[in-house]
Amino acid sequence: MLSIVVLISGGGSNLRALLEAASDAEFPARVVAVGADREADGLDHAEEFGVPSFTVPFTSYDSREEWGDALLEQILLWEPDLVILSGFMRLVPPRVVEALSPHLINTHPAYLPEFPGAHGVRDALAAGATQTGASLIVVDNGVDAGPVISQERVPIEPGDTEASLHERIKPVERRLLIDAVLDIANGHIDLKELSRV
Missing domain, CATH: 3.40.50.170 (Formyl transferase, N-terminal domain)
Structure with a gap:
């Protein structure tokens, strides 16, 4: 079973479609957590489907690198096989890309x-x-x-x-x-x- 963390910034329509697909017992993947860089409406989809979520606000950090390190720490807690950026409106720092590549898609x-x-x-x-x-x-x-x-x-x-x-x-x-x-x-x-x- 493929485990997935999805990162969003907005309404999360792609996330919802994936959660609906994954609710089928035959679907070979599960969303284990949803993350966002701000308060995002799409987090409601995670709550509706009983999927844990986390927010790492970009504005809470002094630099993109510090924010990226905090984001990566949250992602790695879930030990995902795949991370999906779906309507995620921030460029992730190189350290995050290198840690997750090539299992990071957009x-x-x-x-x-x-x-x-x-x-x-x-x-x-x-x-x-x-x-x-x-x-x-x-x-x-x-x-x-x-x-x-x-x-x-x-x-x-x-x-x-x-x-x-x-x-x-x-x-x-x-x-x-x-x-x-x-x-x-x-x-x-x-x-x-x-x-x-």
Whole structure:
């Protein structure tokens, strides 16, 4: 059984989809804890599903490195096989990446390497792109620059706003994430091998 810690900053829609999938006894993974860098609405999903949660507020530390060390300490308490950054809006410091790599993955609302960074949906619209997508990657020390696990295109429709486009990307992100967790748990995706490519 694959044990997972999920880190969020907001509403946690991907987290909820994963918790729902994992509530099936046949699903080969379990979310053992949910963490956040602030008070986040998505922590309510953890409470609803009886999953422990923790918060490591970024603003409580003098530096990103100190915050990262505290975050890593909380993560490691749960001895996860996999850590998922899902709508987690902070870059984790290199020490955290090195400690967890390659078992640290991230969802991103664009077809990487197109439109990396915190505003992938907005940037795609601003660029006048006709399509964008969703990606799932192994986290490295770049900004959304790690090896791609899976990705899928999403068309941009006339009149799309940032909100409407993001709403169409989210279900694709959720499906990519759940499929990848299944494949990692079943040994069909080897994150170590993927990271060597």
